[in-house]
Amino acid sequence: MSATRATILVVDDEPHSLTSMRMALEDEFDIRTAGDAETALRVLDEDWVQVIFCDQRMPGRTGVEFLTEVRERWPETVRIVITGYTDAGAMVAAINEAGIYQFITKPWHPDQLLMAARNATRLFQLSRENDRMALEMRVLTATAESRVEKRRRALREGLGFETILRAPNSPMNAVVQAARQFASFDVPVLLIGEPGTGKAALARAMHYGSLRSDRPFHSFSLSGLPDDLAMIELFGAKRGILPGGSNKIGLVQKAERGTLYLGGIDSASPALQVALLRLLIEGAFSPAGGQEIIGSNLRLIAGSDRDLRALVAEGRFRADLYYALSVTELELPPLRGRPGDIALHAQAVLMDMASRHGKPVHGFEAAALEFLENYDWPGNLRELSNEVTRMLIFGQGPLLGAELISRAILQAPPGDSGADRSAEAAMTGAGSLKDRIELVEMRILRETLARHRWNKSRAAAEMGLSRVGLRAKLDRYGILQPGRTTADEDEED
Structure with a gap:
């Protein structure tokens, strides 16, 4: 029976995690394990692996770095990252560089892991089936509407x-x-x-x-x-x-x-x-x-x-x-009620539109994703699609930055699940005038810096501040460029 079962590779440097994942999956799949990236590569050289579950935080190479190499050498293998962190920068890197199919956050439930494995193996089978049908289509006449062609069209339109x-x-x-x-x-x-x-x-x-x-x-x-x-x-x-x-x-x-x-x-x-x-x-x-x-x-x-x-x-x-x-x-919940889906939809729209228009853009900068995820999107997926398309049109590099986002979105009050509800409270809530003005000032600083790609000299000039004065305000409010630390800011100055 094992010959007909899909093979899954689990990569984690913690032995108890490997054991737990093996126990959750081994009833339905053949499981291979590895404690590090190098061992995992040897397994891939020896066995035909359909799905990889890989921990993000590992000594030596991170999960994203390892899966990036896997994408280059075994592109058909479905790649899944398990992480205890929700760092936006890491997620962007995973989508752009490693072609991650799914993120699973710790602590995971065995049923969740099993469902992800089933879906991933099904995706692998569909991809192989699509490749097979593509070969079959080459020998069919251009006008014949065969059953294979109908099935291939169904795959293209979306099989469920x-x-x-x-x-x-x-x-x-x-x-x-x-x-x-x-x-x-x-x-x-x-x-x-x-x-x-x-x-x-x-x-x-x-x-x-x-x-x-x-x-x-x-x-x-x-x-x-x-x-x-x-x-x-x-x-x-x-x-x-x-x-x-x-x-x-x-x-x-x-x-x-x-x-x-x-x-x-x-x-x-x-x-x-x-x-x-x-x-x-x-x-x-x-x-x-x-x-x-x-x-x-x-x-x-x-x-x-x-x-x-x-x-x-x-x-x-x-x-x-x-x-x-x-x-x-x-x-169906509105997009503002599912902020975790925004990055996935934005990336999917970007890939589709970039391919359609032949423009070599493959992802978003972390600051751009932060603004997109904090916006309420009253127009839901249609509005998000329009915004990503507009960003793609004006983008000049392989990654789209926050400065390309419409100013109405950059200046909009954050959504209910956004990170900065305090600024909205300043407009409608109670408190001293001084405190409420400071909250609004925080939002203006972030929006202006985002539009200028965190060029402090340009942002300071627009707001009528000296660079030293701007830095003092950023320190006061604890505002940091996404993906950077206080030590990074100090070194730059």
Whole structure:
């Protein structure tokens, strides 16, 4: 049986940690262990390893340094870092240099370690499968729509929940776990969350995790659409209704035996609500301008930016439609409620946009990530994507710095989970005028220094201070450049 099991290499300089991880994983995987980087490299030379769990703090070489070499020599091996620290600089280095798949923080739970191992081996298998299908595609004709091509397209579009980026302790983990449970049950699902929280992406993941995964998935938003146009787009139209005199096939027919994600369901008109209720209860609909009844077999997943229960209570949404839609109801947290996910999403957007536009940028400086993680992101993932794209356009080096961030974000009050709530309290709370002014001054100093890439001479000139005067204020408030220590600052001066 061991021949069919994935092999995992665990690297840690503490023997009891190696023993604990072996015990957590050995029932399902073949485990190799190493107490240092050099021993681990010898194991990799001898065995075919699919996944590596590596401690970050080790004597000699750090985990990131070791995994950077692994990335160069064995790029297909999935790399996971275990760390007791949440240093932003180390995380940036891990993402940029070592291509880390996941961070696991200490103390870890055996179930958490086992789940990470299962997901990592599945990722390895998908990558190998993708490579195999790429080879097969070379011998197929350019026009043939084979099953291999469909599977390859599914991989490219995102095979389910592995595409939902999230940190080890993200609130999204509970949402994804619940979505996995309901994915294989052919029932309607209602997704609730602010605009831009990723409802359509979760609906797509549920489709690819369901028995309908080999059938079409279509996504459509009702937000801002006139009622007649929404009806035609969903249910189609008979000849004579539209200019040109041709029929129109609606998304309900296009998604036959597949899944239709309908966003903005809270903005559906009364007439559209009746039509959707009929679709759910009777499995039937009628095209615009037609009298015939057409049967439908699709799975409907609906998304709402607002609480539908409140709209039902106000008489603005049909109660029977709400209960038909919400066999299960999943609420996606806003981005400000999951700060640990911001760096992962920002990096993913950057890699995608840099590749698309052919620009050699591969990461963020620590100061930039600090500002991004402390911002509330009222526009959620869409706003973050726009900001990263704008930074990429103006960036001139391989790493994007804080000076590229929009000034509105640099000057914005920090979020609830940000590091500097005291400055916001100064504007609305109590306290002496002197104390409240000092708190605001701290924020101005940090924002100005970030824009000037921590060039103290330029920042001091903009604020009308001498360099000595600026240094005195930084010492007074304990403001340090991210990734530097007080000793570093003293040596520079």
